[in-house]
Amino acid sequence: xxxxxxxxxxxxxxxxxxxxxxxxxxxxxxxxxxxxxxxxxxxxxxxxxxxxxxxxxxxxxxxxxxxxxxxxxxxxxxxxxxxxxxxxxxxxxxxxxxxxxxxxxxxxxxxxxxxxxxxxxxxxxxxxxxxxxxxxxxxxxxxxxxxxxxxxxxxxxxxxxxxxxxxxxxxxxxxxxxxxxxxxxxxxxxxxxxxxxxxxxxxxxxxxxxxxxxxxxxxxxxxxxxxxxxxxxxxxxxxxxxxxxxxxxxxxxxxxxxx
Amino acid sequence: xxxxxxxxxxxxxxxxxxxxxxxxxxxxxxxxxxxxxxxxxxxxxxxxxxxxxxxxxxxxxxxxxxxxxxxxxxxxxxxxxxxxxxxxxxxxxxxxxxxxxxxxxxxxxxxxxxxxxxxxxxxxxxxxxxxxxxxxxxxxxxxxxxxxxxxxxxxxxxxxxxxxxxxxxxxxxxxxxxxxxxxxxxxxxxxxxxxxxxxxxxxxxxxxxxxxxxxxxxxxxxxxxxxxxxxxxxxxxxxxxxxxxxxxxxxxxxxxxxxxxxxxxxxxxxxxxxxxxxxxxxxxxxxxxxxxxxxxxxxxxxxxxxxxxxxxxxxxxxxxx
Numbered sequence: 001x002x003x004x005x006x007x008x009x010x011x012x013x014x015x016x017x018x019x020x021x022x023x024x025x026x027x028x029x030x031x032x033x034x035x036x037x038x039x040x041x042x043x044x045x046x047x048x049x050x051x052x053x054x055x056x057x058x059x060x061x062x063x064x065x066x067x068x069x070x071x072x073x074x075x076x077x078x079x080x081x082x083x084x085x086x087x088x089x090x091x092x093x094x095x096x097x098x099x100x101x102x103x104x105x106x107x108x109x110x111x112x113x114x115x116x117x118x119x120x121x122x123x124x125x126x127x128x129x130x131x132x133x134x135x136x137x138x139x140x141x142x143x144x145x146x147x148x149x150x151x152x153x154x155x156x157x158x159x160x161x162x163x164x165x166x167x168x169x170x171x172x173x174x175x176x177x178x179x180x181x182x183x184x185x186x187x188x189x190x191x192x193x194x195x196x197x198x199x200x201x202x203x204x205x206x207x208x209x210x211x212x213x214x215x216x217x218x219x220x221x222x223x224x225x226x227x228x229x230x231x232x233x234x235x236x237x238x239x240x241x242x243x244x245x246x247x248x249x250x251x252x253x254x255x256x257x258x259x
Numbered sequence: 260x261x262x263x264x265x266x267x268x269x270x271x272x273x274x275x276x277x278x279x280x281x282x283x284x285x286x287x288x289x290x291x292x293x294x295x296x297x298x299x300x301x302x303x304x305x306x307x308x309x310x311x312x313x314x315x316x317x318x319x320x321x322x323x324x325x326x327x328x329x330x331x332x333x334x335x336x337x338x339x340x341x342x343x344x345x346x347x348x349x350x351x352x353x354x355x356x357x358x359x360x361x362x363x364x365x366x367x368x369x370x371x372x373x374x375x376x377x378x379x380x381x382x383x384x385x386x387x388x389x390x391x392x393x394x395x396x397x398x399x400x401x402x403x404x405x406x407x408x409x410x411x412x413x414x415x416x417x418x419x420x421x422x423x424x425x426x427x428x429x430x431x432x433x434x435x436x437x438x439x440x441x442x443x444x445x446x447x448x449x450x451x452x453x454x455x456x457x458x459x460x461x462x463x464x465x466x467x468x469x470x471x472x473x474x475x476x477x478x479x480x481x482x483x484x485x486x487x488x489x490x491x492x493x494x495x496x497x498x499x500x501x502x503x504x505x506x507x508x509x510x511x512x513x514x515x516x517x518x519x520x521x522x523x524x525x526x527x528x529x530x531x532x533x534x535x536x537x538x539x540x541x542x543x544x545x546x547x548x549x550x551x552x553x554x555x556x557x558x559x560x561x562x563x564x565x566x567x568x569x570x571x572x573x574x575x576x577x578x579x580x
Contacts, residue, residue, distance in 0.1 A: 033316065040424065102563050116438075118424045125422060125429065132407075132436050133563055142547040142556065152561050233444045238453050240435070243406045249396035250477040252488050253382040255516065 029164070029198040034121055036139075037164050037198055042229040042236060044114040045206075049224050050107065052182035061092070062181065068110075070221040074184055080215040087183025095181055100242035102133045102153040104177030105170050105192055106208040110224045116236050124159070124166075132238045137168050148172055155192065166196040179210075187214040202228040297541060298340065299329040300361050302527045305498045305507050310465040312501040317425040319441075319462055322499055322506070325531040325557065327418035327541035329505075330361045333408070336481035337363040337371055339415075343482045345391050364415075366509070367523035373485050374519045386484030401478055405564040407435025407454035409478030410471055410493060414508050414526045418541040420559050428460060428467065433543070434564055439469055446472050452489055454478060467497040471510075487514040505529045533557055 030038040051062035054073050058064035067073075076084055087094060097103060103111050108128050118125040122140040127133075137157040144156050151174035159168040170192040178185050195207040204226040211219040313321040331339035334350075340360040342350045353360065363371030375383060389398040402408050408416040417433030428439040439460040447457045452475035460469035471493040479486050491514040499506040508526040512518070531542040533555055547556040 118422065118427060118429060120422070120424065125424075127429075127436060127438070133561070134431055134436055135561065136559070138547075138558065140547075140556070141553070142549055142558070145545065145548050150560065153563050154561050156560075235440065235444065235447070236438065237447065237451060238407075238436075238455055240407060240454055243401070243404070243454070246396065246401070246404055246406075247477075249399070250401055251397075252476045253379065253486060253517075254488070255376070255378045 026164075027198060027200045029201050032119065032121065036121075036161055037166070038119055039117045039124060039166070039196060039198075039204065040119045042114050042116045042234060043204065043226040044112065044229060045110045045224045045226050047110055047224040049110045049222065050112055050180050053180050053184055053222055054182070056182070068222045068224055070223065075217040075220055077215060077217050080185075080187075084183055084185060087178070087185055089183075091181060091183050095183070096176060096178055097181065100131055100240075100244070101176060102131050103128070104153050104173070105135065105155045105157070106194065106206075106210075106222070107177060107179055108133070108135070108154070109206055109208075109226070110222075113239065114229055114234075114236055127236060129236045129239050131242065132240055137166075139166070144169070144171055151188070153177060155190075164197065166194075168192075168194040168196070170194065185215070186210065186212050189214055199225070202230065296332050297327065297329040297529075298331070298361075299527070300340075300359065302330075302362060302366075302507065302525060303500075303505055305465075305500050305505060307466045307496065307498050308464055310462075310499070310501060312465075312499075312503050315423055319423055319428075320465060320467075320499060321423070322467075322497075322503060323421055323423050324503075325418055325420050325542060325544060325559075326506070326528050327531060328415050329527045329529050330364075331415070332540075333402075333412055333415040333481045335483050336485045337365055337373065337483070339364060343390060344387060347391055364524050364526055365522055366525040368520075374522050376517060376519055379486075379517045383484040383486065386479065386486075387482075390482055390484065400482060402434060405434060406478060408432060409435065409454045410437070410456045410458075410474060411495075411508065411510055411524055411526065412478050412480055413437065413455075414528065415481070418531060418543060431559065431562070433562055439467070446470075449473065452476075456493070458495075465499045465501060467495075467499075469495040469497070471495060486517070487512060488516050490514050490516050503530060 032038045047068060048063050048065040049068035052065065053068050055067035056062065056065060108115065111130055113130040115126055115128040118127070122138070124137040124139065126135040126137065133154065135154040135157060137159045139159045142158060144158055150156065150172050152172055153174060153176060155170035156172045157168050157170045159166050173188060173190045175188050190210065190212045193209045197205045199205050205223065206226050207221055207223045209219050209221045210216065310320040315321045334343045335341045338357065338360060341353045365371045365373055368374060386398060393399045402416065413419065413430070413432040413435060419433060420431040422429045422431065426440070426442040428441065430437040435455055437455040437458065439458045441460050446459060451473055453473050454475055454477065456471045457473035458469050458471050460467055474489065474491050476487055476489045476491060491512060494511045496509045497506050498509060506528050508528060510524045511521055512524060513521040535542050537544055544557045544559055547558045549556060
């Protein structure tokens, strides 16, 4: 009896020590030869952020959610808030997603279709299944272009490492993208700072801080988790859905169909 | 002709910078219309064999960088420098004898013709007949609507970038992106059809060998209307020379429902690098904005083209600049 009790105490002690060491050790994460974290892989969020970044009850086109924003709500300036309300009312027709347009940064990251990261020392190549668009995050010390009116869908992305966190400065956007299906939006002065960090080898914490002096009263931050696709033989399947509207004009010719 | 989603002012700037780098005055002159397309008249022979050039850390031959075809664009598949037959405009019938123009992209059979079955030849001729007068939607080439150019047409449409990663070769085309899987995964189920098809590759010496299936067959091979069906099977061989300056794309195309026999397409390509001037077609890049004292570096900007948000759309939506 006595020895059993001693054993239990020992087990509890050891368990405690083990837990303590797990809590303090850095997570084991994939790394490039250079030692930098290697985000290569196919990722997708399980977050409902893309339906509506802000807290909302369930509705016919969105499941309920407590939102993904630090501070709950986007700090719109008054005129921008009116525009957001208009966008929300017209979301069934005006959402660029419905035309399959490139979703932009950061929306493409938390859209519910996978994207793949290919990584080299000099850059990360992000290939999105939706629309199959390509974003390059440069990590070679280069700066934003001197020309600042390219008006990219995905922005111009320059990254650097802060420890194991990839910090990406993104500028030079057009205004053809929304932030979610609820009509949250930005203007041409949008500036995004992303922070990409492994929580464990199969989970990335993705944060984006957005500022736009014409639209928001202060910078604000959203956070989503990205999960690694680990299904056997999983691969991206190109989704050029913008071609579906004219797909019907291009039936593959078959013998017997010549006029 | 499509121009892509970015403004062009940076291109001009880059062209000037590149001309200065190359130490030449000739670049300052505006090239004549159409001169952006390479006009080599022959195909450089490159044999399959050992790779003696640079390798990446994972062992792949290092062929990363910017490439484009050396012959002509996609106007005409079998007479690449002959223009689109029936063109009512300035690019009317060619003024040179056929022997003075680049050979057919059909390298086998020897006559340079696609071995169509009679019904399929009629379909191709029908598309060509209406190309300049598209009285129905089906006569507008999908690429003009920003559809991906697909396999193999992408290799005759603007320059492109190759990026390599362990297990992958990526082609970033002007219209569409293609992922070559080197990891031995099985092909997608056969009823999944894709503009860029499904590609499984492996390196054999200097040659990237790629098995291509799941082609949706909607992108015609050229404005002359050549096509295959969803049953097509393509085996591609990208044969690189070891100094990394050229490669030939050699593809065996098999589709018993459209052709009388398998045939081979050959598309020559060359590398574009810092010494070349960006020309808005083969080589659409920018000089990276580097901190002072760093070596010049080329980079590619986003290339997004979808119906009404790409080249035409930027003007339609945002207004001409």
